[in-house]
Amino acid sequence: MTRSFDALRAARESMGMSLEEAAVRTGVDPEVLARIERGDFSGMSDSARVRGWIRAYARLVKVNPSPLLREFSMSENHSNTPSAVPDKPLVSRVEARRSRRVAKRSWKDELNKLLSAFPVKLRWVAAGVGVLILTGIGAWLLLSGEEEKPLHAETENPAPRTEEKPEVTESKTGMKRPVLMLTKTSESYKYGDLYTIRDADRVEVKIKALNTTKVRVRGGGPTGEPLVDKSLNSGDVVSAEHDEWISVRLDHPNRVELFVNGVFIDTSKLEEVSLFQLKLEGVGDGEEGNG
Numbered sequence: 001m002t003r004s005f006d007a008l009r010a011a012r013e014s015m016g017m018s019l020e021e022a023a024v025r026t027g028v029d030p031e032v033l034a035r036i037e038r039g040d041f042s043g044m045s046d047s048a049r050v051r052g053w054i055r056a057y058a059r060l061v062k063v064n065p066s067p068l069l070r071e072f073s074m075s076e077n078h079s080n081t082p083s084a085v086p087d088k089p090l091v092s093r094v095e096a097r098r099s100r101r102v103a104k105r106s107w108k109d110e111l112n113k114l115l116s117a118f119p120v121k122l123r124w125v126a127a128g129v130g131v132l133i134l135t136g137i138g139a140w141l142l143l144s145g146e147e148e149k150p151l152h153a154e155t156e157n158p159a160p161r162t163e164e165k166p167e168v169t170e171s172k173t174g175m176k177r178p179v180l181m182l183t184k185t186s187e188s189y190k191y192g193d194l195y196t197i198r199d200a201d202r203v204e205v206k207i208k209a210l211n212t213t214k215v216r217v218r219g220g221g222p223t224g225e226p227l228v229d230k231s232l233n234s235g236d237v238v239s240a241e242h243d244e245w246i247s248v249r250l251d252h253p254n255r256v257e258l259f260v261n262g263v264f265i266d267t268s269k270l271e272e273v274s275l276f277q278l279k280l281e282g283v284g285d286g287e288e289g290n291g
Contacts, residue, residue, distance in 0.1 A: 004071050005039040011061035012037075026056045033057060039075075047076055051201040055243070066243060069202070178261040184285075191222045191247070192275025194285065197261055203246045203278050204261050209236045211255040218247040222277065232256075245279040 012022055023030035035041070036057060044050050051069055058065035177199065184194035197203060207215055209232035217228035219242035227240040240246060250256055253270035260278050267274065279285075 004068055005037055007063050008057055008061055008068075009037040011063050015061060017061070022057065022060060026053070026060055028053050028056065039071075041072065041075065047072075048199070048201045055201075069243065178263060180260055180263040180265070186275065189277070189285075191277050194277045194279070195260065195265075196279060196281050198281045200261050200280060202241055202243050203280060204239070204241045205246050205248060205278060206237065206239045206259040207232075207248070207250075208257040208259075209234055209255065210257065211252070213250070213252040213255040215251070215256065216249040219245070221245045221279075222247045222275075243280075244283045245277070248276040248278065250274050250276070 012019070019030045019033055022028075022033055026033070032053060036054060041050060051072065054068050054072060055065045058068055179198040181196045181198065182193060183196045186192045205217060207217075207228075211234050212232070214231045215228060215238065216226070217238070217240045218224040219227045219240065224242075224245065224247060227242070227246070228238050230238070232238065248258070250258070250267065250270075251273050253267035253272075253274045256267065258265045258267055258276070265276070277285075
């Protein structure tokens with residue numbers, strides 16, 4: 001991996017830029033930038049944030065971030081691949097129960113040895129002190145509970161209850177699930193329906209044909225490079241991805257199933273040619289070209 005990421009350091013040095021200056025301009029810690037240059041991502045669990053750092057640094061030194069992001073994804077998938085060999089040998093239920101019984105007996109034996117080391121009188125004294133302490137704690141809890149009741153009774157207008165914010169669902173890797181939002185419709189936007197994707201580091205599209213139709217997919221917006229331009233038969237599936245923006249044209253929207261970053265867009269009621277613009281949050285809308 002380090003050969004690809006060496007391009008970042010070479011580009012920065014050719015610009016006469018120090019690591020500290022790059023950190024100021026990207027807002028990323030210089031130590032993190034140094035690790036990115038080495039291709040060392042050990043201990044960086046938030047892959048979405050790491051992708052953002054790679055993209056910001058690459059753009060600063062004018063290096064194409066796409067190969068770096070693909071290589072990072074490959075290394076991440078490799079590190080997350082579970083081992084086919086279990087780390088520990090399997091233990092039967094009988095052996096597990098036997099081990100628990102032995103551990104329980106050894107624990108009781110050690111306790112009895114510890115108690116037998118003290119004289120009988122000292123044991124009784126310790127027991128009496130323990131009873132007194134427990135009694136005192138119980139009395140204190142009882143009295144403190146009775147003192148709090150009048151305070152609750154005198155309150156005529158309790159403070160309004162603050163609603164709790166809903167929890168954000170996260171994936172098994174700790175990343176938030178992408179959120180798809182329709183920000184403009186085809187009535188107000190000449191390039192079709194515009195969707196903004198939040199909590200994602202790239203745009204991923206999958207199209208499954210339910211009947212014969214034709215699709216066209218571009219990367220980088222309505223005038224971007226063609227990624228897919230083909231006719232589909234029933235059951236055919238095509239996929240495409242881009243770092244920022246994907247433009248989709250469907251000749252028969254009601255004959256396909258459209259998924260964006262795993263989120264389903266219902267096109268079953270659309271019978272005419274339709275355009276869909278799918279971009280990451282923060283990317284400009286663009287106002288030139290056609291799909």
